[in-house]
Amino acid sequence: MTSAAVSNPTLFFNGGILQGEGVEHATRRIKDLDNVFQDTKVFGKTDPETLVYEVSSFLPVAEGTPGGLYFGLTHIHPGKVGNEYFMTKGHFHALIDRAEYYWGIKGEGVLILMNENREVWAERMFPGSLHFIPGRVAHRVANTGSQLLSFGASWPADAGHNYEEIRKNGFARRLIDKNGIPTLI
Ligand code: S6P
Ligand code: ZN
Numbered sequence: 001m002t003s004a005a006v007s008n009p010t011l012f013f014n015g016g017i018l019q020g021e022g023v024e025h026a027t028r029r030i031k032d033l034d035n036v037f038q039d040t041k042v043f044g045k046t047d048p049e050t051l052v053y054e055v056s057s058f059l060p061v062a063e064g065t066p067g068g069l070y071f072g073l074t075h076i077h078p079g080k081v082g083n084e085y086f087m088t089k090g091h092f093h094a095l096i097d098r099a100e101y102y103w104g105i106k107g108e109g110v111l112i113l114m115n116e117n118r119e120v121w122a123e124r125m126f127p128g129s130l131h132f133i134p135g136r137v138a139h140r141v142a143n144t145g146s147q148l149l150s151f152g153a154s155w156p157a158d159a160g161h162n163y164e165e166i167r168k169n170g171f172a173r174r175l176i177d178k179n180g181i182p183t184l185i
Contacts, residue, residue: 011058011071016106016150018056018073026055028089030081035167036089038174039082051077052086061157068157075150076109076143083176087112090140090171094160097135103152104129108145110175110182114138120173122184125151138166142175144182 011020031048053076061068079086090112093100102111102125109125115137123131125141133139143149173184 013073013152016073016075016148018058018071020058022058022060024057024059026057027051028053028055033089035170036087037081037084039084042082046081050079052079053077053088059157063157063160065157070155070157070159072153072155073105073150074141074153075148076107076141077148078107078143078146080177083178084174085110085142085144085177085182087142087175088140089163090138090166092138092162092165093135093155094162095156095158096162098156098159099135100133100139100153100155100159102131102133102139102141104131105150105152107143107147107149109141109143109149109151112140112142112171112173112175112184114171114173118172120171120184122175125149138171140166140171142182144175144177 030046030050033052037043053074055072055074057072059070076086104125104127106127111123111125111131114120175182175184
């Protein structure tokens with residue numbers, strides 16, 4: 001159905017895959033996740049090519065553009081390193097006061113949040129859950145289920161990413177599988 005005034009959208013996330021012109025895809029494998037998991041012994045024995053998560057992003061303006069808005073879809077595969085669930089690297093934004101929305105689309109997970117005082121809290125993520133991540137709060141997601149976890153994200157184009165802080169100092173608490181229950185320790 002098209003007319004001069006009503007056109008089809010140019011972006012889709014059918015089946016969880018973001019498609020359209022200008023969409024970029026990134027993969028994160030075990031070999032890209034140095035310093036993320038606590039159990040370095042198990043980490044070292046895991047196939048470095050194991051796919052942990054994939055991100056597709058629509059970045060319609062140059063990074064740093066004030067007022068620009070980005071969209072991303074993240075898919076975290078089920079799995080663990082030792083007793084820790086597969087999870088994203090996690091980051092503060094480079095412009096630290098920039099906020100973000102996450103929302104659950106598929107599967108089960110936990111959004112782990114940490115402020116600049118290193119206080120950590122977490123929210124359950126599931127299809128239909130909506131998460132407002134205020135500025136100055138680092139964010140990371142773990143897949144606590146046995147299926148793929150998919151979530152959407154939208155963040156300001158000038159937010160940027162500060163991965164270094166988390167790579168060096170991590171989150172103050174870790175989410176582990178304790179007798180089958182996701183537990184923050
Ligand atoms: C970007 C947004 C997400 C993440 C993605 C992967 O600000 O928070 O698109 O980039 O979920 O996580 P990470 O921590 O590896 O960037
Ligand atoms: Zn972010």
